Amino acid sequence: MYSVNVRDHFMIAHSFKGAVFGPAQRLHGATYVVDLELRRPELDADGIVVDIGLATDVLRTVLGELNFRNLDEESAFSGRNTTTEFMARAVFDRVVRRIHAGELGLHAHGLSHLRVTLHESHVAWAAYEGALPAAAT
Amino acid sequence: MYSVNVRDHFMIAHSFKGAVFGPAQRLHGATYVVDLELRRPELDADGIVVDIGLATDVLRTVLGELNFRNLDEESAFSGRNTTTEFMARAVFDRVVRRIHAGELGLHAHGLSHLRVTLHESHVAWAAYEGALPAAAT
Amino acid sequence: MYSVNVRDHFMIAHSFKGAVFGPAQRLHGATYVVDLELRRPELDADGIVVDIGLATDVLRTVLGELNFRNLDEESAFSGRNTTTEFMARAVFDRVVRRIHAGELGLHAHGLSHLRVTLHESHVAWAAYEGALPAAAT
Amino acid sequence: MYSVNVRDHFMIAHSFKGAVFGPAQRLHGATYVVDLELRRPELDADGIVVDIGLATDVLRTVLGELNFRNLDEESAFSGRNTTTEFMARAVFDRVVRRIHAGELGLHAHGLSHLRVTLHESHVAWAAYEGALPAAAT
Amino acid sequence: MYSVNVRDHFMIAHSFKGAVFGPAQRLHGATYVVDLELRRPELDADGIVVDIGLATDVLRTVLGELNFRNLDEESAFSGRNTTTEFMARAVFDRVVRRIHAGELGLHAHGLSHLRVTLHESHVAWAAYEGALPAAAT
Amino acid sequence: MYSVNVRDHFMIAHSFKGAVFGPAQRLHGATYVVDLELRRPELDADGIVVDIGLATDVLRTVLGELNFRNLDEESAFSGRNTTTEFMARAVFDRVVRRIHAGELGLHAHGLSHLRVTLHESHVAWAAYEGALPAAAT
Numbered sequence: 001m002y003s004v005n006v007r008d009h010f011m012i013a014h015s016f017k018g019a020v021f022g023p024a025q026r027l028h029g030a031t032y033v034v035d036l037e038l039r040r041p042e043l044d045a046d047g048i049v050v051d052i053g054l055a056t057d058v059l060r061t062v063l064g065e066l067n068f069r070n071l072d073e074e075s076a077f078s079g080r081n082t083t084t085e086f087m088a089r090a091v092f093d094r095v096v097r098r099i100h101a102g103e104l105g106l107h108a109h110g111l112s113h114l115r116v117t118l119h120e121s122h123v124a125w126a127a128y129e130g131a132l133p134a135a136a137t
Numbered sequence: 138m139y140s141v142n143v144r145d146h147f148m149i150a151h152s153f154k155g156a157v158f159g160p161a162q163r164l165h166g167a168t169y170v171v172d173l174e175l176r177r178p179e180l181d182a183d184g185i186v187v188d189i190g191l192a193t194d195v196l197r198t199v200l201g202e203l204n205f206r207n208l209d210e211e212s213a214f215s216g217r218n219t220t221t222e223f224m225a226r227a228v229f230d231r232v233v234r235r236i237h238a239g240e241l242g243l244h245a246h247g248l249s250h251l252r253v254t255l256h257e258s259h260v261a262w263a264a265y266e267g268a269l270p271a272a273a274t
Numbered sequence: 275m276y277s278v279n280v281r282d283h284f285m286i287a288h289s290f291k292g293a294v295f296g297p298a299q300r301l302h303g304a305t306y307v308v309d310l311e312l313r314r315p316e317l318d319a320d321g322i323v324v325d326i327g328l329a330t331d332v333l334r335t336v337l338g339e340l341n342f343r344n345l346d347e348e349s350a351f352s353g354r355n356t357t358t359e360f361m362a363r364a365v366f367d368r369v370v371r372r373i374h375a376g377e378l379g380l381h382a383h384g385l386s387h388l389r390v391t392l393h394e395s396h397v398a399w400a401a402y403e404g405a406l407p408a409a410a411t
Numbered sequence: 412m413y414s415v416n417v418r419d420h421f422m423i424a425h426s427f428k429g430a431v432f433g434p435a436q437r438l439h440g441a442t443y444v445v446d447l448e449l450r451r452p453e454l455d456a457d458g459i460v461v462d463i464g465l466a467t468d469v470l471r472t473v474l475g476e477l478n479f480r481n482l483d484e485e486s487a488f489s490g491r492n493t494t495t496e497f498m499a500r501a502v503f504d505r506v507v508r509r510i511h512a513g514e515l516g517l518h519a520h521g522l523s524h525l526r527v528t529l530h531e532s533h534v535a536w537a538a539y540e541g542a543l544p545a546a547a548t
Numbered sequence: 549m550y551s552v553n554v555r556d557h558f559m560i561a562h563s564f565k566g567a568v569f570g571p572a573q574r575l576h577g578a579t580y581v582v583d584l585e586l587r588r589p590e591l592d593a594d595g596i597v598v599d600i601g602l603a604t605d606v607l608r609t610v611l612g613e614l615n616f617r618n619l620d621e622e623s624a625f626s627g628r629n630t631t632t633e634f635m636a637r638a639v640f641d642r643v644v645r646r647i648h649a650g651e652l653g654l655h656a657h658g659l660s661h662l663r664v665t666l667h668e669s670h671v672a673w674a675a676y677e678g679a680l681p682a683a684a685t
Numbered sequence: 686m687y688s689v690n691v692r693d694h695f696m697i698a699h700s701f702k703g704a705v706f707g708p709a710q711r712l713h714g715a716t717y718v719v720d721l722e723l724r725r726p727e728l729d730a731d732g733i734v735v736d737i738g739l740a741t742d743v744l745r746t747v748l749g750e751l752n753f754r755n756l757d758e759e760s761a762f763s764g765r766n767t768t769t770e771f772m773a774r775a776v777f778d779r780v781v782r783r784i785h786a787g788e789l790g791l792h793a794h795g796l797s798h799l800r801v802t803l804h805e806s807h808v809a810w811a812a813y814e815g816a817l818p819a820a821a822t
Contacts (some may be wrong), residue, residue, distance in 0.1 A: 631690055671691060
């Protein structure tokens with residue numbers, strides 16, 4: 001299995017609901033340094049997993065929709081705790097939608113799996129990984 | 138699959154037995170920077186993999202039992218080479234025992250896999266990963 | 275010159291005022307991974323720059339006063355932009371006050387300089403460094 | 412599953428063919444920091460995955476054949492784009508050949524999987540992983 | 549003294565002349581991960597060292613002039629060994645010219661020192677630092 | 686001022702004497718990842734600060750004298766606490782002696798300052814820096 005990974009980051013405010021979160025129930029924030037790993041079993045004719053320029057652009061676009069925001073006020077996350085692991089899945093889903101929309105180009109046709117990791121500090125990170133879902137028809 | 142990772146470290150002395158270890162047969166030591174990765178297929182109702190505060194505490198407790206010690210004198214490791222990969226498994230097993238004892242709380246019920254990585258320098262690390270064993274009854 | 279450095283982190287929400295900040299004028303947040311470097315020309319009789327346990331405690335205490343907060347609502351920063359460089363100075367000043375209050379113990383008497391670095395992402399950090407001010411009498 | 416990882420690096424020049432590569436079609440170069448991860452289900456009698464000294468030597472030897480070269484002029488890669496993911500596979504294959512030749516020693520008999528990761532910058536890496544192929548007879 | 553640092557990278561081919569360089573006399577290449585640190589004694593009225601957006605843009609522009617090139621064919625470096633330390637100075641000088649041309653904006657007026665660090669691998673880096681030269685009149 | 690940095694590591698056992706060290710009074714150990722930074726005001730005719738190959742060799746030799754040892758039994762450190770900051774100075778002094786002995790070659794004649802940093806974990810490091818002392822005559 002081949003992998004290619006690109007990295008970018010975004011910075012948000014949010015708060016959590018539930019006693020399990022302790023002081024993180026207060027409004028605070030985080031920098032998330034994001035790794036987007038794209039996997040496929042074989043390289044394409046150009047010898048690549050994906051057009052790394054397009055992958056970088058897609059990740060920047062997805063994170064740009066979240067960057068410099070208060071997630072508590074984003075309707076997409078209404079009623080949810082925007083934990084690091086939840087946000088890893090949110091980024092995963094948004095990347096998938098853009099792949100299905102063709103934003104990674106023809107080179108993306110062989111992709112089989114994605115992994116999104118959000119590093120929230122030097123001592124903690126969370127991730128979501130899974131098979132690339134088939135596009136709805 | 139979702140993952141959450143917490144990091145801590147411990148510092149030990151030890152020596153190895155066997156020609157394969159060369160000069161590491163002498164008494165020496167290591168800093169191990171430890172990543173504990175906890176995995177589960179779905180988030181719980183709070184939107185988390187595990188209570189990250191409890192996970193941090195459990196890792197600190199497990200490493201605290203090993204920190205600032207000469208592993209050659211620990212009866213738990215008698216007759217064994219406490220290599221980095223062996224210690225990754227030892228930390229894995231001790232974390233599992235504490236999960237079974239309930240120290241990660243109710244949020245840990247959905248955990249399915251663990252991975253423990255010990256970074257011993259900027260050029261070497263070792264890991265042990267596996268399914269979370271069922272608790273003995 | 276000898277140095278010792280300890281690292282910890284804190285997570286905050288804030289917003290900035292001024293066109294120079296662009297989208298960072300919105301409420302957002304950051305993880306700051308903090309390096310506190312303590313310097314002195316000579317080691318003390320124990321062979322140390324400072325009691326590293328106390329240094330770790332002082333840094334944790336200082337960051338604990340800021341962690342999981344919305345800096346826009348902290349009276350200490352009223353009317354100021356809590357930029358990374360500004361916060362580096364704020365941490366510096368708070369560490370100095372605790373050194374003057376004796377929280378680093380007798381070992382701190384030889385300290386001459388401090389440097390506080392706040393890493394806000396994998397591509398940006400800011401710092402403040404200077405001589406340790408004399409304690410007010 | 413147990414893993415051991417060793418790290419080294421090599422520095423090369425190359426160019427790519429194909430519009431997808433944009434300005435990287437020009438002759439340029441890269442530092443690749445390489446992680447070689449070796450995996451096996453159980454430790455051997457010495458408590459190790461592999462002789463880490465031999466693993467380090469094998470990786471250095473493999474990378475030494477590539478270091479300080481213009482990959483465009485290497486006959487082994489003639490007509491191929493030496494992308495990061497392609498080179499991860501090339502290093503994987505060369506390590507496998509040396510394992511089959513016995514260069515990792517008897518300790519390598521239990522190895523089941525390898526992963527080779529090439530870090531090309533602080534924001535991009537690629538990898539190839541797979542089962543250790545059986546030696547040709 | 550306050551500092552702000554931004555990071556980016558560029559990838560080049562080159563060769564060296566002189567027996568001291570050994571196999572690096574062959575055409576090879578490197579990824580340089582670049583830290584640009586900007587220093588000033590006091591913050592400005594906005595509470596910043598520099599407009600970090602402009603600093604990021606200036607660094608990207610300077611590195612863009614070097615990225616994906618064979619330095620052996622750049623007339624600016626004719627007859628010079630483009631070592632890591634030499635390139636750190638080259639980036640320093642090019643950033644200074646853009647500061648003098650006003651590309652960092654009014655916020656840059658208080659800058660007093662710069663440091664440029666080029667990381668060429670996980671085990672080697674080089675830097676050039678100095679006072680910001682006065683603009684020619 | 687120009688700098689070049691090379692990195693290597695060593696692994697030791699030791700214990701400390703003095704109540705300030707708490708549990709570190711027990712026999713334990715550490716991995717020290719070592720940065721050796723060499724500085725000079727101007728480059729030499731080859732465009733370098735120092736022969737980086739020789740610098741790497743000198744650092745490896747110096748660390749090789751300490752690697753895989755129990756520092757409590759090294760006569761050179763008898764009666765001293767081999768703290769991280771103390772060991773940074775010890776490495777500094779040993780590198781200086783080898784520079785004076787000519788092991789960095791003619792390229793080292795312009796060196797003016799050294800800095801030795803020992804990283805003991807992901808959250809702590811210590812350093813010693815100073816002017817290169819004149820060779821005894």
